[in-house]
Amino acid sequence: MGLLNNIKDHFTNAEFTVAPNKKVKTVCADFKKAFGCTLAIYKGTILADGEMTINQLNQKTTKDVKTRSDVELKIKASMKVGEAEKMFDETYGLTVQIKDPAGKRCVDNKLTIGQAARGEEK
16 A cells, blocks of 8 residues: 555645745645645744744745745655755755644654655654
């Protein structure tokens, strides 16, 4: 069943787009709706203000990130959790954690987002 699920992940939620003008709370809610997992976005080590946009957070980070304000991130269910988290860091200079559906624990970075949504473990 694992192979079939992995193939299905390539087509399910083919691309989830993160636009820099979206509010943090909207991105997190849309991520949960698309993948069933919880997305936690941080400013440093503190959870980001849900009312701020991704672009506003990008401008407030101490990292030197050369991202235009119109750059969108595209995430797929077939991507590894660690890869998706790294994309947020490289694109917007933000720390994110993908957590289980309940938002209680971080999922293994080696799992795909689809596997994490199904509660699979390696």
